[in-house]
Amino acid sequence: MDKRTKLILTAKRLFSEHGFYGTATARIAREAGVSNGILFHYFPTKDLLIKAMFFDVKDRLFDYSVGQVYKGATLKESIYTLWLAAVEFNLENANDFEFIRQFETSPFYRTETELEHRYVQLCLELIDKGIEEGQFKQIPSMLIFKSMSAQVETTVRFLKMNNMVLDDVEFTHRLFEMAWDSLAK
Amino acid sequence: MDKRTKLILTAKRLFSEHGFYGTATARIAREAGVSNGILFHYFPTKDLLIKAMFFDVKDRLFDYSVGQVYKGATLKESIYTLWLAAVEFNLENANDFEFIRQFETSPFYRTETELEHRYVQLCLELIDKGIEEGQFKQIPSMLIFKSMSAQVETTVRFLKMNNMVLDDVEFTHRLFEMAWDSLAK
DNA sequence: AAAGGAACTGACTAATCAGTCAATCGTATA
DNA sequence: TATACGATTGACTGATTAGTCAGTTCCTTT
Numbered sequence: 305m306d307k308r309t310k311l312i313l314t315a316k317r318l319f320s321e322h323g324f325y326g327t328a329t330a331r332i333a334r335e336a337g338v339s340n341g342i343l344f345h346y347f348p349t350k351d352l353l354i355k356a357m358f359f360d361v362k363d364r365l366f367d368y369s370v371g372q373v374y375k376g377a378t379l380k381e382s383i384y385t386l387w388l389a390a391v392e393f394n395l396e397n398a399n400d401f402e403f404i405r406q407f408e409t410s411p412f413y414r415t416e417t418e419l420e421h422r423y424v425q426l427c428l429e430l431i432d433k434g435i436e437e438g439q440f441k442q443i444p445s446m447l448i449f450k451s452m453s454a455q456v457e458t459t460v461r462f463l464k465m466n467n468m469v470l471d472d473v474e475f476t477h478r479l480f481e482m483a484w485d486s487l488a489k
Numbered sequence: 490m491d492k493r494t495k496l497i498l499t500a501k502r503l504f505s506e507h508g509f510y511g512t513a514t515a516r517i518a519r520e521a522g523v524s525n526g527i528l529f530h531y532f533p534t535k536d537l538l539i540k541a542m543f544f545d546v547k548d549r550l551f552d553y554s555v556g557q558v559y560k561g562a563t564l565k566e567s568i569y570t571l572w573l574a575a576v577e578f579n580l581e582n583a584n585d586f587e588f589i590r591q592f593e594t595s596p597f598y599r600t601e602t603e604l605e606h607r608y609v610q611l612c613l614e615l616i617d618k619g620i621e622e623g624q625f626k627q628i629p630s631m632l633i634f635k636s637m638s639a640q641v642e643t644t645v646r647f648l649k650m651n652n653m654v655l656d657d658v659e660f661t662h663r664l665f666e667m668a669w670d671s672l673a674k
Numbered sequence: 675a676a677a678g679g680a681a682c683t684g685a686c687t688a689a690t691c692a693g694t695c696a697a698t699c700g701t702a703t704a
Numbered sequence: 705t706a707t708a709c710g711a712t713t714g715a716c717t718g719a720t721t722a723g724t725c726a727g728t729t730c731c732t733t734t
Binding site for chain 2: 322323409
């Protein structure tokens with residue numbers, strides 16, 4: 305594994321445990337098994353390291369989930385697929401999940417940052433379609449997207465806190481219905 | 490205004506703008522117009538200052554919202570009152586809102602911290618009642634509470650980002666229905 | 675093999691910060 | 705008036721940190 309990747313993985317683990325400011329750059333380098341200097345070779349400042357990590361996570365979430373949505377699916381099926389993929393991804397990648405959570409409430413985060421990403425674009429298109437077709441409530445699509453994201457986050461936090469996994473299909477559906485009902489007409 | 494209160498108000502403003510670690514204790518004292526030492530007289534460590542502020546906000550939210558729920562109200566009316574009070578409180582107290590948001594995603598936050606508070610207790614009782622009576626979905630009450638809290642947060646963020654206020658009753662109801670539908674059977 | 679540049683090292687620094695402390699002030703009580 | 709004690713000050717310190725830099729290693733190209 306190259307040192308840049310090692311740094312990102314180590315940083316993600318330490319950030320999710322101790323927060324951005326609770327983690328010294330020197331510690332990231334040490335625990336990644338590389339020199340202090342090389343961190344600043346790849347990421348000129350700590351801020352740029354953090355921002356690079358944000359896009360790294362969003363890219364991987366996109367790759368993980370979008371492939372699963374197939375063309376012929378109904379709107380509800382598509383939303384369900386995206387919802388389930390997001391929940392699974394966050395459950396399986398605990399450090400990514402904690403990292404994003406902290407990033408989005410930090411002063412680093414600006415909405416423009418997120419808007420740029422194709423994952424968000426895709427979701428918004430789907431939601432707009434649902435509103436036009438009259439399947440969704442007459443509410444701004446951005447609010448619906450944010451609401452769904454918040455539901456995913458809440459669900460993941462709950463499952464983790466109670467050491468649960470999504471093995472019960474019936475329960476999984478009940479969780480999804482909670483999110484779905486909030487946007488369906 | 491006594492110096493302890495001045496410190497809390499100034500800290501809240503600075504924390505909400507620059508985060509916990511982005512705000513030096515010396516700066517809090519300076520902008521509050523008091524000496525550096527007095528901060529540590531009232532709050533022996535920075536962590537204790539932050540925790541004291543958390544309970545300060547929750548207390549005020551409790552006082553603000555609970556008085557508005559009247560005895561004879563239906564379950565939906567009570568939930569609506571609490572939802573609206575929370576949204577209004579967070580809109581009117583921007584610094585409190587940002588502070589709590591950061592606190593809850595920081596390493597300071599432990600779930601036990603919140604459970605102790607009577608505001609949470611009250612909400613959980615109401616939700617349990619709704620589940621027993623069959624009005625709410627068969628989902629753990631803690632998850633429903635967290636989901637509602639997340640919806641309030643999302644709504645407030647959306648309104649603030651678009652410089653909106655809750656002056657349109659019809660739109661307000663549509664926002665509430667979003668949250669309500671996610672928990673109602 | 676020579677050259678050149680990217681990857682890499684780790685000791686170093688300038689700045690910042692949480693928390694301390696010795697001294698002073700204000701005021702209430704005896 | 706004397707005593708006592710909490711409130712208050714602000715200069716100070718020891719520890720920590722992001723970022724630098726001069727020099728070394730490694731690899732590719734000619």
